[in-house]
Amino acid sequence: xxxxxxxxxxxFLLLKKVFSKPEKPVIYYKQTMREFVYxxxxxxxxxxxxxxxxxxxxxxxxAYNTENPIYPKYLIGLGCRDSIILEFSSTVAALILxxxxxxxxxxxxxxxxxxxxxxxLEIMGVNSASYLILPKIIATLxxxxxxxxxxxxxGIFGGWIAGTLSGVISSENFIYGIQxxxxxxxxxxxxxxxxxxxxxxxxxxAFQGYYVDGGSLxxxxxxxxxxxxxxxxILLFNVILTQILLS
Amino acid sequence: xxxxxxxxxxxxGKLVLxxxxxxxxxxxxxxxxxxxxxxxxxxxxxxxxxxxxxxGEIWYEDKLFNKLDFAGKKVIRSExxxxxxxxxxxxxxxxxxxVRFPLDMFTDNTLEEKIERVNFCLNxxxxxxxxxxxxxxxxxxxxxxxxxxxxxxxxxxxxFCDEPNSxxxxxxxxxxxxxxxxxxxxxxxxxxxxxxxxxxxxxxxxKIIFISEGVxxxxxxxxxxxxxxxxxxxxxxxxxxxxxxxxxxxQEP
Numbered sequence: 001x002x003x004x005x006x007x008x009x010x011x012f013l014l015l016k017k018v019f020s021k022p023e024k025p026v027i028y029y030k031q032t033m034r035e036f037v038y039x040x041x042x043x044x045x046x047x048x049x050x051x052x053x054x055x056x057x058x059x060x061x062x063a064y065n066t067e068n069p070i071y072p073k074y075l076i077g078l079g080c081r082d083s084i085i086l087e088f089s090s091t092v093a094a095l096i097l098x099x100x101x102x103x104x105x106x107x108x109x110x111x112x113x114x115x116x117x118x119x120x121l122e123i124m125g126v127n128s129a130s131y132l133i134l135p136k137i138i139a140t141l142x143x144x145x146x147x148x149x150x151x152x153x154x155g156i157f158g159g160w161i162a163g164t165l166s167g168v169i170s171s172e173n174f175i176y177g178i179q180x181x182x183x184x185x186x187x188x189x190x191x192x193x194x195x196x197x198x199x200x201x202x203x204x205x206a207f208q209g210y211y212v213d214g215g216s217l218x219x220x221x222x223x224x225x226x227x228x229x230x231x232x233x234i235l236l237f238n239v240i241l242t243q244i245l246l247s
Numbered sequence: 248x249x250x251x252x253x254x255x256x257x258x259x260g261k262l263v264l265x266x267x268x269x270x271x272x273x274x275x276x277x278x279x280x281x282x283x284x285x286x287x288x289x290x291x292x293x294x295x296x297x298x299x300x301x302x303g304e305i306w307y308e309d310k311l312f313n314k315l316d317f318a319g320k321k322v323i324r325s326e327x328x329x330x331x332x333x334x335x336x337x338x339x340x341x342x343x344x345x346v347r348f349p350l351d352m353f354t355d356n357t358l359e360e361k362i363e364r365v366n367f368c369l370n371x372x373x374x375x376x377x378x379x380x381x382x383x384x385x386x387x388x389x390x391x392x393x394x395x396x397x398x399x400x401x402x403x404x405x406x407f408c409d410e411p412n413s414x415x416x417x418x419x420x421x422x423x424x425x426x427x428x429x430x431x432x433x434x435x436x437x438x439x440x441x442x443x444x445x446x447x448x449x450x451x452x453x454k455i456i457f458i459s460e461g462v463x464x465x466x467x468x469x470x471x472x473x474x475x476x477x478x479x480x481x482x483x484x485x486x487x488x489x490x491x492x493x494x495x496x497x498q499e500p
Contacts (some may be wrong), residue, residue: 027352116331117336119329119335124325125320126352
């Protein structure tokens with residue numbers, strides 16, 4: 001329990017350092033642009049691929065589980081749309097990003113720690129926590145919602161392709177379904193969750209990397225911990241946010 | 248000048264530095280020597296503020312460094328340069344960007360002025376035509392020299408070197424030692440070098456302190472070290488067979 005509280009305290013002390021005034025905003029701006037590319041743009045591919053296949057599978061499973069003639073066919077499109085908007089584009093995508101960018105952040109910062117690059121920054125008088133972590137947090141907070149929107153569009157497109165090519169639903173029914181009883185707030189709900197998840201992934205992973213003590217083995221362990229802790233927190237906050245935002 | 252008074256440092260209750268008091272003079276190459284694990288690196292990192300100390304005083308000229316807040320320390324840190332054991336160059340930046348980094352962070356110079364300074368520093372350490380290379384493309388000796396160039400980019404008053412010769416061949420090690428000594432004299436810096444390399448001790452040791460198990464056992468210079476009465480120091484200095492033979496031949500009438 002004491003260990004948990006100690007880690008909890010260290011996490012918030014690190015955040016305090018991260019959100020202190022930047023030494024030179026123009027340098028931070030450049031770093032943030034770099035992180036947009038490394039953490040954001042480079043994740044578009046994996047999000048698009050996973051969303052496409054998720055959308056396809058959701059459509060097919062919904063179709064095979066609603067074969068009763070009393071259910072209108074357009075429900076397949078509606079089910080695909082809501083599943084993707086409410087859960088898959090935000091929560092599942094966040095779990096995948098925790099694996100991809102979470103491990104990347106923890107190993108990058110952890111390696112900098114064990115090779116004394118963070119000490120070199122501190123010696124120069126640079127606030128290393130802010131310089132290394134703040135641009136990553138800003139980049140993911142702004143870019144992950146874009147990834148969510150891409151995930152929603154590609155996921156529904158995947159559902160449409162799978163549904164029409166397999167013949168379980170006509171194109172007209174699917175398009176009618178994805179337009180039927182649309183609640184725009186669901187998009188807002190999904191984006192709010194994404195912002196929270198982006199913060200969890202980046203800050204927890206950076207925390208794990210920043211306090212690595214040892215060598216390459218510890219960097220590997222920190223990377224694993226970053227993914228595990230981020231994933232658990234994402235699932236926990238998914239429940240909390242859903243209760244708050246949809247109740 | 249850097250003055251240390253009764254410095255104590257422990258990790259998890261275990262005392263690793265005990266009552267260290269020493270004065271490091273400006274314009275001189277000051278050496279901290281000792282066996283691996285004796286506390287040299289901890290002492291160096293305590294002096295630069297990377298480790299919090301339990302008790303004692305660390306004075307940079309007339310400023311009590313260990314009692315300053317972050318802003319106060321930052322002012323003194325802007326006058327520090329440090330060469331780390333593994334060079335600690337930023338992997339994602341080129342040689343030029345590495346040396347330019349402190350200039351980007353702490354000066355308002357134009358890009359041309361900064362590049363001019365970068366080239367001056369790189370020339371000073373004999374790194375030519377390597378501006379666009381990444382650290383992974385450099386040899387160990389080149390990395391050390393680029394790290395020295397980065398350390399002197401802001402004309403520091405204090406230069407700290409943690410085992411600058413580790414992993415280098417004897418000839419490159421001598422070149423690095425000579426460079427550190429030249430720069431120290433040229434810029435009148437207070438230079439502190441951590442080493443367990445006896446070649447360095449004999450080449451550049453203008454002031455030397457010997458640490459054993461966290462305690463300062465001896466203080467002197469390179470001319471005095473061979474005639475010391477300190478047993479642990481003699482065990483360290485004459486550890487290899489060549490040094491032992493030299494000692495015996497010197498003692499013979």
